[in-house]
Amino acid sequence: MDPNRFTDDRSESRLYIGNLDLRITEATLIKMFSPFGKIISEDFLWHTRGPKRGEPRGFAFIQYSSKEEAELAKEKMHGKLACGRPLVVRLASEKYLVDTVENSSKVRGHLDKTCISGSSSGQMSKSAKIAAIKSKLKALEEENSNVKKQKLS
Known part of the structure; x- marks a missing residue:
């Protein structure tokens, strides 16, 4: 097993979503990605300290119930504009x-x-x-x- 890459089912169906506009909320993100499959978890990251405390960090993770759903979402959403910014969507394991x-x-x-x-x-x-x-x-x-x-x- 390659130590630099996780190969379990969880990481294969988990997406990294980056370049998020600060106006995008957790609810909006879930609404954008739910058409591609069943979302079983979502991690929206926030600044926890410093002057930006409480503001979104501009990226999140979404866990789908299957690898196929995650790959479909990646294919359809990568590069798509959201609030004028192209989304960066990739498997979290990549x-x-x-x-x-x-x-x-x-x-x-x-x-x-x-x-x-x-x-x-x-x-x-x-x-x-x-x-x-x-x-x-x-x-x-x-x-x-x-x-x-x-x-x-």
Whole structure:
């Protein structure tokens, strides 16, 4: 058994839901995810101390009664906009690095309009954002140097 990955039934049917807008409540979250199967538990995380005490942390976990229900919810809800923000939905047992590596290799392969405006799911990885900003800065620097050359002429 891989110590870095849980393989029990509970973790296979448990979803991580991230990038939640602070206006989304527990009730709203349950309402959004209940069409995909029977929810047996929900963990909505809150700040417990500091200046943000009592405010939502922006992520939650939902436990379905089966792995199939969780996978269906993941497939249908990942990247879906909720209060203007794309949801990040994945199995709780999946590693975050898998998603990051896939997104960053796509970015290095090509930086086109699709990549700069976000993927088809409406979400953009941190690597993609950085690459897009670097590309924009380079274009601005080239434009600026061309303007200076024209002024000197």
